[in-house]
Amino acid sequence: GAVVSQHPSRVICKSGTSVKIECRSLDFQATTMFWYRQFPKQSLMLMATSNEGSKATYEQGVEKDKFLINHASLTLSTLTVTSAHPEDSSFYICSIRDRDGEKLFFGSGTQLSVL
Amino acid sequence: RKEVEQDPGPFNVPEGATVAFNCTYSNSASQSFFWYRQDCRKEPKLLMSVYSSGNEDGRFTAQLNRASQYISLLIRDSKLSDSATYLCVVTTTSYDKVIFGPGTSLSVIP
Numbered sequence: 001g002a003v004v005s006q007h008p009s010r011v012i013c014k015s016g017t018s019v020k021i022e023c024r025s026l027d028f029q030a031t032t033m034f035w036y037r038q039f040p041k042q043s044l045m046l047m048a049t050s051n052e053g054s055k056a057t058y059e060q061g062v063e064k065d066k067f068l069i070n071h072a073s074l075t076l077s078t079l080t081v082t083s084a085h086p087e088d089s090s091f092y093i094c095s096i097r098d099r100d101g102e103k104l105f106f107g108s109g110t111q112l113s114v115l
Numbered sequence: 116r117k118e119v120e121q122d123p124g125p126f127n128v129p130e131g132a133t134v135a136f137n138c139t140y141s142n143s144a145s146q147s148f149f150w151y152r153q154d155c156r157k158e159p160k161l162l163m164s165v166y167s168s169g170n171e172d173g174r175f176t177a178q179l180n181r182a183s184q185y186i187s188l189l190i191r192d193s194k195l196s197d198s199a200t201y202l203c204v205v206t207t208t209s210y211d212k213v214i215f216g217p218g219t220s221l222s223v224i225p
Contacts (some may be wrong), residue, residue, distance in 0.1 A: 034213075043202065043217045044159070093158055102147055102206070104213060106158035 003027045006094050006107025013084060014115055021079045021110045023094030029074035030096040034104075035067075038091040047092075050077040084114045118142060118214045121203050125220035132193045136219050138186040138203030148179055150188050151202040153218065159202055162188075193223045 005024040013019055023033055031052045036044040048069055049057040056069035068080040081088055094107040121138045128134050140148075148165040163170065165177040165186050176189040186203055203216035 043215045045215075046213070091156065103149070103161055103164070104159075104204075106160070109156070109158045111156060 003098075003105040004094065004096055004107040006110060008110060009108060010111045010113075012113045012115065015085050016083055019081045019084055019112060021081075021092055021094075021112075023077045023079070023107050025075045025096050028099060030077075031074060032097070033071060033077040034095045035069065035077075035079050036093045036095065038093065038109075044093065047079075050079075052077075081112065084112070086114045088112065089114045117217070119203055119205050119216035121201075121216040122219045123217075125222060127222045127224055128193055129224050130193055130195060132223075133189065133191045134193060134221065135190075136188045136201055136203075136221075138188075138216055140184050140186070140203075140205045140214070142205070142207065142214075143184060145184075145205045145207060147206045148186050149204040149206075150175075150177055150186075151204055151215075153200045153202055155200075159215075162201070190221075193221075195223050195225065197221060198223045 003026055005026055007022050011019050033050040035047045037047050038044045046059050047062045050069045050071040052071045052074050058064045066082055071077040089112055091109050091111050093109040095104045097104055119140050122136055126134055150162040151159040152162045153159040163172050163177050165179045167179050169178045174191045178187045190197055198221055200218040200220050202218045205214045
């Protein structure tokens with residue numbers, strides 16, 4: 001069964017609106033979750049590492065005020081794309097590591113289209 | 116130089132063919148290695164881990180050469196359902212950083 005649940009699967013919104021994406025760990029408590037972005041025909045790029053109870057760690061070039069991450073519980077992390085613009089249109093995926101800390105399990109992804 | 120590089124592809128092969136994908140990584144301190152499969156607009160799914168001794172899972176064989184910093188994936192008797200993008204994934208020590216290769220696209224043709 002699924003280890004990670006991600007919602008919504010698809011969002012179409014107007015430029016300037018904010019979009020929230022949820023990622024839930026279903027099988028175990030995850031103190032750390034990862035957010036990736038994938039543009040067409042490109043690989044996954046890590047945006048940020050979400051840490052339960054503390055601030056997220058953002059990768060170089062990712063605006064923390066633009067991509068707000070909240071990891072309020074051990075099973076839920078949210079990514080909010082604030083004031084979305086067409087260039088933010090992408091496939092966003094969250095993931096967690098298994099209990100051994102080695103393998104990654106992914107949410108089903110969210111396709112964001114900003115008009 | 117990218118940290119993880121893969122054959123650009125795409126690979127278009129007939130059913131039943133054998134196809135091999137290559138991957139190289141630049142960080143000699145890399146710890147663990149994986150092949151993931153990703154279908155269009157879907158999340159990546161773990162195909163197999165890669166070990167220095169080589170490992171096989173049915174029609175899939177993965178090899179790791181630490182000295183050459185090279186990883187391979189061999190698919191025998193290709194099926195239509197094998198059509199996907201294959202991602203080479205490398206982690207650093209303590210798994211604190213996960214690097215995805217750009218992926219190689221495979222299309223198996225009837």
